[in-house]
Amino acid sequence: MNKVIGFIGAGNMGQAMAGGIVNSNLVSKENIIMADLNEGSLEKAKEKYGIKVTTDNNEAAKSADILVLSVKPNLYPIVIKGIKDKVKEGGIIVTIAAGKALKATEEMFGKRIKIVRVMPNTPALVGEGMAAICPNDLVSKEEVKDVVSIFESFGKAEMVEEKLMDVVTSVSGSSPAYVYMFIEAMADAAVLDGMPRAKAYKFAAQAVLGSAKMVLETGMHPGALKDMVCSPGGTTIEAVATLEEKGLRSAVIKAMRDCTKKSQEMSK
CATH class of the missing domain: 1.10.3730.10 (ProC C-terminal domain-like)
Known part of the structure; x- marks a missing residue:
């Protein structure tokens, strides 16, 4: 995949995803950028995976073809408010927070934007994750394949209808x-x-x-x-x-x- 993948959030899930991508050689280390205010977490990610890191969310938003919001659900409004005007033209936003519907995320951005809603789980940390994937209608089939390949780099992934996302939360x-x-x-x-x-x-x-x-x-x-x-x-x-x-x-x-x-x- 010849795309830049960005992460906002350097917590366990963000690092697990970045590590899976690096270990599978899905994209080069130079094409992964991770943003977080916690410099300790960023340094850990940089040392372990050799990826680019920054404390500026906008830097990741501007350069990423696929931007993963790997922060807690309560931080979504704050993070999105800060990056909504900086996201790369044609870029894809990947959300991994429980309870964040596609429509709700669009409303936070204040415009129609390519969004893929994903529900992963913590076994991604050991390469055995399970992820449910649901894109909005702006995301092409090829772009969906790219997102699926990201999550399959550290486990398994299945496409689901958005109405099943709450069930996915409980079963996976x-x-x-x-x-x-x-x-x-x-x-x-x-x-x-x-x-x-x-x-x-x-x-x-x-x-x-x-x-x-x-x-x-x-x-x-x-x-x-x-x-x-x-x-x-x-x-x-x-x-x-x-x-x-x-x-x-x-x-x-x-x-x-x-x-x-x-x-x-x-x-x-």
Whole structure:
């Protein structure tokens, strides 16, 4: 890709994205620019990835063909107000904040502008992110491909309709937190039964990683994969019965629906 990619925000997500792009050789280091007021974060990014850095948001906005707003949702109005008249002609704005609809972002810019709304997640930090992508009608198919390629450089990406973005928040954007809680609970149980803490985390986390890979690579229904582990009268079905009794499925479903509802409220 022969384009300049800019980031406003040098936090974990911004750096994860920049790192994925650099490691995949999608564009050269010289074609990546990151802006932030935090000079410490910028220096870290520069040392680690060899990219250009600046404390001036407008410098990134003026030079980027694709500009990623990798800041917290509450900072969007402030950041956009400062750059809206400096964005490169024909440039694409990529938003990664929960609850920021395409129309709302356009209104903050005060004009029609190319925008791609994306919901990534934190596993991008280890090259295993999942991103949902939704462009407005000004973005061409080729430009969408460019944005998709950015997010596929540190994980997987899928096109979705904007009406599904709040669901994406609950099933992908926020869900690593639920998985971490599950891993922590598994490890706590192992520690209770005598396993050292470090080993417990390793066994639990690898089991989750391997199970997820089985779902993705075999194409089998999760229920069928679960049945393969459950021998008649065995240890696994005993644990499954307890999880059903305690309402694991209903708790997850309720939590995710609450998450979706909260995202919908933030979009208003």
